[in-house]
Every structure is written in C-alpha cells, then in structure tokens.
Amino acid sequence: MNLVEERTKRTQWFLKDRFGMFIHWGLYSIPARGEWIRSNEKISKEDYRVYFDEFNPINYDPKSWARAAKDAGMKYVVMTAKHHDGFCLFDSKLTDYKATNTKAGRDLIKEYVDAFREEGLKIGLYYSTIDWYHDDFPHYGDRHHPMRENIAYKDFEHDFENYLEYMHGQVRELCTNYGKIDILWFDFSYDDMCGEKWKATELINMVRSLQPDVIIDNRLEASGENAGSIRTKNPSFFAGDFASPEQIIPPEGLVDEDGHSIPWEACITMNNHWGYCSNDKNFKSSKMIIRKLVECVSKNGNLLLNVGPNAKGEIPIESLNILKEIGKWIKDNGNSIYNCGKSSLPKPEWGYYTQNGNKLYAHIFEPSIGPLGLSGLTNRVKKVRLLSDGSEIKIINPWNTFDFEDHMFINFGSPGQLTYPLPNNIDTVVELELLE
Ligand code: GLC
Numbered sequence: 001m002n003l004v005e006e007r008t009k010r011t012q013w014f015l016k017d018r019f020g021m022f023i024h025w026g027l028y029s030i031p032a033r034g035e036w037i038r039s040n041e042k043i044s045k046e047d048y049r050v051y052f053d054e055f056n057p058i059n060y061d062p063k064s065w066a067r068a069a070k071d072a073g074m075k076y077v078v079m080t081a082k083h084h085d086g087f088c089l090f091d092s093k094l095t096d097y098k099a100t101n102t103k104a105g106r107d108l109i110k111e112y113v114d115a116f117r118e119e120g121l122k123i124g125l126y127y128s129t130i131d132w133y134h135d136d137f138p139h140y141g142d143r144h145h146p147m148r149e150n151i152a153y154k155d156f157e158h159d160f161e162n163y164l165e166y167m168h169g170q171v172r173e174l175c176t177n178y179g180k181i182d183i184l185w186f187d188f189s190y191d192d193m194c195g196e197k198w199k200a201t202e203l204i205n206m207v208r209s210l211q212p213d214v215i216i217d218n219r220l221e222a223s224g225e226n227a228g229s230i231r232t233k234n235p236s237f238f239a240g241d242f243a244s245p246e247q248i249i250p251p252e253g254l255v256d257e258d259g260h261s262i263p264w265e266a267c268i269t270m271n272n273h274w275g276y277c278s279n280d281k282n283f284k285s286s287k288m289i290i291r292k293l294v295e296c297v298s299k300n301g302n303l304l305l306n307v308g309p310n311a312k313g314e315i316p317i318e319s320l321n322i323l324k325e326i327g328k329w330i331k332d333n334g335n336s337i338y339n340c341g342k343s344s345l346p347k348p349e350w351g352y353y354t355q356n357g358n359k360l361y362a363h364i365f366e367p368s369i370g371p372l373g374l375s376g377l378t379n380r381v382k383k384v385r386l387l388s389d390g391s392e393i394k395i396i397n398p399w400n401t402f403d404f405e406d407h408m409f410i411n412f413g414s415p416g417q418l419t420y421p422l423p424n425n426i427d428t429v430v431e432l433e434l435l436e
Helices: 003-010 012-017 045-052 062-069 110-117 160-176 202-210 286-297 318-338
Strands: 018-022 076-082 124-128 183-186 265-271 301-307 351-357 361-366 372-375 379-385 406-412 428-436
Touching: 003 012, 012 301, 062 110, 062 318, 076 110, 076 183, 110 124, 124 160, 160 183, 160 202, 265 286, 286 301, 286 318, 286 351, 286 361, 318 361, 318 428
Parallel strands: 018 076, 018 301, 076 124, 124 183, 265 301
Antiparallel strands: 351 361, 361 428, 372 406, 379 428
16 A cells, blocks of 8 residues: 555544544643743743642543543544643653653643543544753754743754654653554644654654554644645655644645545634633634534544643633533534535535535525525435434425526425524534435
8 A cells, every 4th residue: 555545544533533622731731821931932941940840730630521522522632742842741751851750740641541542532642843841952043942042052062863862762652651542643843843854754663663553643744834745646754644734724625636635634722722821711602613613524624622721630611611512512413523524515605515425414504585495406315304303304395496496495494484593503404315
C-alpha cells in the first residue's frame, strides 16, 4: 500500500466517529489568560515557575470529564500531554518539569487515559514539538519563544540535537507507557521548524513501531495556517493522516489535487481560548456548535471541540452546559452524524445533507413557507421519517407545488396545515431512505 492507501485504512474509524473532545490543560490554567501566556507576555522561565510551585488541581476528576464527553456524543478525545510551555502532565523520566513533581503529585495523563478508555472513547495525546522550557530549544530570534528578543540569549549555544533526543524520547514514553494510543496530535511547525528539522521520518517510524494503528495529524509539517503536503498527489512521509484546520470550517471541505476528499478535523474552541481564560465568557451556543458539527460532516470532516479546565481541574460550567445540550440533540440524531459524510446532492438552502449509504439525512435549520422542497429527489425516496422519534413524514404535492416537479415536498404539520414550526429549532433531522 502507498501512503494514501495506508492513510485511508488507518482513518476509517476516525471518519465514522466524527466528533471528539480537545482538552487544553496545564500550568497556564492558573494565570488563566490562555496557553500562550509565556510567549505573549514574554515571561521568563523563572517568573513562570510560580505556577509550577502552585499547581495543585484538587478537583481533578477525569472520570467526570469522560462522562461529560461521552454524554455529549463524543467518540474520541485528545488531551495535552505537553504544551508549548514544556510542562509535562505525564510522569516523564526525561525531565523534572512534570505534574508528578508538583503538589498534584499525580500522572495526570495516566488517570486521563484510564478514565476515558473506561468510557469507551478512543484516546488521543497532544504533544507540542515546541518547548519553551528546554534549554536547547532555540530562544533568541525564534518566532514565538518567550525570550525571542532577550539579548541575553543572543549567543546562547543551543544543542538542538539534544532537544530532539529529548523530544523523541518523550514521544517514545507516551507511545510505550499508556496502552493503545489512537491519535497523536503534534503541534506545530513554522518557518524552518518543520519536517526533518524535527527528524519527523525517524519520529514517525518509531511511533509506528510502537503504535502501528495510531493516526497522526499533519503538524509535523504544517500548522493551523496551512495543511501541508497532505493536500498534494504525493504527500510527504510526515504529511500526517489528517489535516487540522483551526478555528475555521473549510468552505468546501478539504480535497487533494485530484479532488479526492482527504481526512480533516476542524479544531474549535468553545469560547476564544484553548487554555482556561477566566475573563473569556464569549461561549458559542450549543445551537451553533451542533450546526457546525453538521456542517463538518456534510463536508466529510470531523469536529474536535475544545474544553479548557481551570487550575482546580474543573471543566468550566459554561462548557459543561453546552456539552449537555449537544448531548440531548445527538442522543436523538446521532445516526445523521456517525458513519456519515458528504452527500452527492448539492447543499440545500434550508440546511445541510449528510449521508450514510442509502440513508440520506436532511438537516433542516430553517422552516419554510408551505411544504419544504427537496431538489433532485422526485421518485427516489422509499420512505421519510423524523429521525428523533421515527414518526412518518408525509411526501405531499399540494396545489401550490405543481410548478416545481423536480422537487419532492414534505411537511411536518397535518396535510392541510402547510406552514408550521419545525420540531427542533436547532436542527430538525429527516431520514430519507433512498430507493437505490
Ligand atoms: C495552535 C496554538 C496552540 C493550540 C493549537 C490547537 O497551534 O498554538 O496553543 O494548542 O492551535 O490547534
């Protein structure tokens, strides 16, 4: 098999599961101004140490996190094992800068893996190739390092080979000590810090020797700004198994040069921060997130929805409430998300289509005046049901539809009642069983 064929085989489960939880958590949850605070505020390692000395998430309960994710209909999860600040949430033998050396005194990743695996979710680990703590990661003149403008580091001799040995060693630990890992989510490449600069081929060969079925994102070569060679006919060895558009849903989905759909996952925050940000109360509504999940699936994509737990180890109540609302909708309508993808029909004006074989799902966001018209389906439909309760939806052709023969018309009200509220004002899903 070639790289694309291998990628297609590995990502089959991923493209069926469609919906995952992203978790950004670490020392930055204490200052609570997002996970880039060291870089944004140019905080020295010494000044950032206060958070290491304080970190003690007394309410960390990954089992409750796992239940919240499962109840929201999420099928997989990705949590930060190490973010750009270099702090390790796992008990790495290669550093002292880790959760087991804080007041937490626990391997937070071990507890996370066990809890989410127990709830049946597939396990992902986010690992930052960037490391602002390690002495041998470039400082002065780097695009992002907190000390990028600190002249004291101008002539510092970094042994980048030593950093790579450390980085590869930690990835080996994560692929060895925590059971089956389903997703490795590297983050991120920039300027010349990409591809073989990370010794990506060697890294991936090591990963695959330990976790042969794991899927890997595209950020050993790319970032949220560009998808890298995964969109070409000849992806590089480290192009990854899926693209990771960030804080955006690709307008047309993502295809390669030949127009073939490639696996992709939009990663989205609930407010505007990945890491906990106490004053960011700009949370998206559950209605918006449900509709964006539908949009992703209608374009053959996945949605990775982020939560940023606080310093005490609690997922913010706003996020929990949103997850609960999503769970209510997906409980009744999950068949229109899982195992589904893009339909051959063009996008309708009133919402989206998703499809799974001969089951076509009409996601109706907007009510219509009179019966709802579905283009291109005349004489192609065996039966129509409201997905949430299995009730029959009538195909009708009343007097005011005679002019529109290429449309099939349905309505939710009684036959004589032609204008009516939709059963679900977030997304009313109608299942159409197609004849062929
Ligand atoms: C960007 C940010 C990083 C975040 C990631 C999530 O790469 O730098 O903080 O973890 O997006 O996609």
